[in-house]
Amino acid sequence: MEINVKIIDPIGLHARPASIVVQQANKFKSNIKLVVNGKEANLKSIMSVMALGVKTNTEVKIVIEGDDAKEALEQIKKTMHDHKLI
Numbered sequence: 001m002e003i004n005v006k007i008i009d010p011i012g013l014h015a016r017p018a019s020i021v022v023q024q025a026n027k028f029k030s031n032i033k034l035v036v037n038g039k040e041a042n043l044k045s046i047m048s049v050m051a052l053g054v055k056t057n058t059e060v061k062i063v064i065e066g067d068d069a070k071e072a073l074e075q076i077k078k079t080m081h082d083h084k085l086i
Contacts, residue, residue: 001073002063005086013054015046017083022046024079030066032076043076 007013025032025043032043036058041048043062054060064072080086 001065001069002061003073003077004059004061005077005080007054007056007058007060007085009083009085010056012056012058013049013052013060013085015050017080017085018049019046020083021076021079021085022049024075025072027075028064028066028068028072030064030069030072032072033063035061035063 009017022044034041034043034049034052034054036052036054039052041052043049062073062076064076066072077086
């Protein structure tokens with residue numbers, strides 16, 4: 001499963017909300033990736049996510065593969081929305 005979203009936080013995908021999204025991603029068994037401008041990051045690794053340097057108004061793709069992909073996608077999307085990232 002995958003979804004495209006736009007990061008709207010004025011600071012971009014910065015440490016505090018990124019760490020919350022990473023915590024949520026780690027609750028699932030599925031492989032979860034964040035893809036930005038052809039670069040991929042493991043959404044279960046804060047260092048990997050922060051290395052992307054995602055700025056505001058950037059389109060990102062969340063790609064999830066695994067048995068709990070649907071639940072993971074819903075929860076990650078909700079978390080990002082709740083923290084005003086998307």
